[in-house]
Amino acid sequence: MAVFLEQTVLLLGSLHALILSIFLFKQSAKNPANRYIGLFTNTFALVLLSIFIDTAGLLYVYPHLIGVHEWLIPALGPLLYLYALKLTAQEASQKYWLHFLPSAVIALLSIEFLLQSSAMKIQFISPHTELGAINEQFEFLVDTVIPAFSLLQITCYLLLIFRILKRHTINIESQFSYLEKVNLSWLMWLSKFISVLLVLWLIDELIELNIRLCFDSGDGVMCHLSWFAQERHFYPSEMGVILCVYAITYYALKQPAIFYPQQPNPAPPLHLGAQIPSNTRYANSNLSEQLAKQLFQELDKQVRQQQLYINPTLTLDELAQATGWSRHQLSQAINQVSGKNFFDYINMLRINDAKHLLLQQPQKTVLDIALETGFNSRSAFYNAFKKYAQQTPSEYRKAPPIAS
Known part of the structure; x- marks a missing residue:
């Protein structure tokens, strides 16, 4: 029952994320930043769908799908970072594609595994089997390299995003008398939520490491407790990703101007009289x-x-x-x-x-x-x-x- 519930939640979450990403792509003409948040949400959708396929046992039926999504994970941080840049009217460097270099490297490192036969891929996901050199290398990549690198990488991008948002707040407070429609508090909230997801992901990875140690050598922590030593079906970080998707949807409905802003009506001109002498000659100079x-x-x-x-x-x-x-x-x-x-x-x-x-x-x-x-x-x-x-x-x- 618990497994069925998890699979249902994963499938619904992935479909919801996919629909949301399509909606955001359609709104990108009104707000170009939506391309990045749309790709971000679409990446979530594909990762959740891959997890569903795994938990449903469909990888044994479609073994060519094993490992195809791993290169997407390092793209999450750059996509959210570029979204923050675009929202704050900052232009990304012309070499923005370098942000996705880690994803390209992981894709290249995965090619040898992905080109294997279906039988070899099934052997990779089958318990208690000899993996072979290629499968062992890919296992190390998936279980160790990608999680460790992605946790560090996304943390760095979140720090950059927090700095962007702090500068944006300083900037708008120097120009606006109101903040309701110009601040990016929702993106700050989303970034903090993803920070919590990283902590949950780290906990999940540590538990998985402990399970492998319990199975392989018995050197894990509290191996006598079944929850710490048996294969799990519930991962808090996966549920957190689904909640993140629904949070983006909530803000899209509650504050639609975030995703397809309308141009404000021009304000009536102010008349301050002639008491203030103007000086346009030194418009960019400091005043005495x-x-x-x-x-x-x-x-x-x-x-x-x-x-x-x-x-x-x-x-x-x-x-x-x-x-x-x-x-x-x-x-x-x-x-x-x-x-x-x-x-x-x-x-x-x-x-x-x-x-x-x-x-x-x-x-x-x-x-x-x-x-x-x-x-x-x-x-x-x-x-x-x-x-x-x-x-x-x-x-x-x-x-x-x-x-x-």
């Missing part, structure tokens, strides 16, 4: 301390007077176009004088306004005040309020600070 202070003071005055911060989609580019100063110069003035990035500067103004409304208009709900002060959602408002006020809006309303 005095000029940065002067620019920020006038900008801050206009933003507060016109309540520009209540625009929920306000960006630094919009302010730059309205003032005639470059984005670089405005960012420098805000950072240098206020000590904050653009995101924190605007959201601090929103929270200060919200504090006033919470006390002066008790009849309004927290959500009403959140929307009125420029936040797109209740959760974004709560997160910002706790960040800047060190308490929730409800707590602030119940016990406002006593003015000194």
Whole structure:
């Protein structure tokens, strides 16, 4: 019963991943990054299908399928990495194909085994048989080299992805007053989930190693316990892969803009008046301390007077176009004088306004005040309020600070 359940879950998971990959490929025209996540999901589908064929005993019927998927595993890390690059508008090197060199090497090392007769391949998967030189080499490749290399390789790619996402967060906080549709929190979540998968995979490999030691020499750990010394039918890492596929599907349904983003409607032009003198001649030059202070003071005055911060989609580019100063110069003035990035500067103004409304208009709900002060959602408002006020809006309303 347990074996049948595992086979059913593997088959459904592989079919679901295959359908999802087709969906992502179809959306690649709207979002080219979908090609990489589509290939990533398709690779999951093929690996899961290969595991299903193995557990169902179909390799004895179709022995030419033995080992054909092994070269795909080292492609997972590069595909997710290239997806992260594309999502953050970074171009991969023209030599991006080098990322897939390990897969090509493993495919070449597998050729001698794959060209063997069906009888020799069946001998490879049959227990307690003499393998022969080619089968022994392939067994070492599959059981030792590929798992060890892939665990290390994918870990390195995940570290690179985390660095990309960290830089992306810094970048968008310097340009946007909101993060809901521009941050890549879902990809951060997915990367963390895959990190957990790596740990589960490592545990699975260690258990498999222990089983082989128990069978071959009795030198394994706790060989007297059946769970540590017998062939297993349940692998947590395999179930984790299936959960990962369903997680991608969940985000595709919950946040479809991730996979086929729509172009936002152009924001109405800002009018800051003539108080801020523009200087396009030195658009990419650093401002002097005095000029940065002067620019920020006038900008801050206009933003507060016109309540520009209540625009929920306000960006630094919009302010730059309205003032005639470059984005670089405005960012420098805000950072240098206020000590904050653009995101924190605007959201601090929103929270200060919200504090006033919470006390002066008790009849309004927290959500009403959140929307009125420029936040797109209740959760974004709560997160910002706790960040800047060190308490929730409800707590602030119940016990406002006593003015000194």
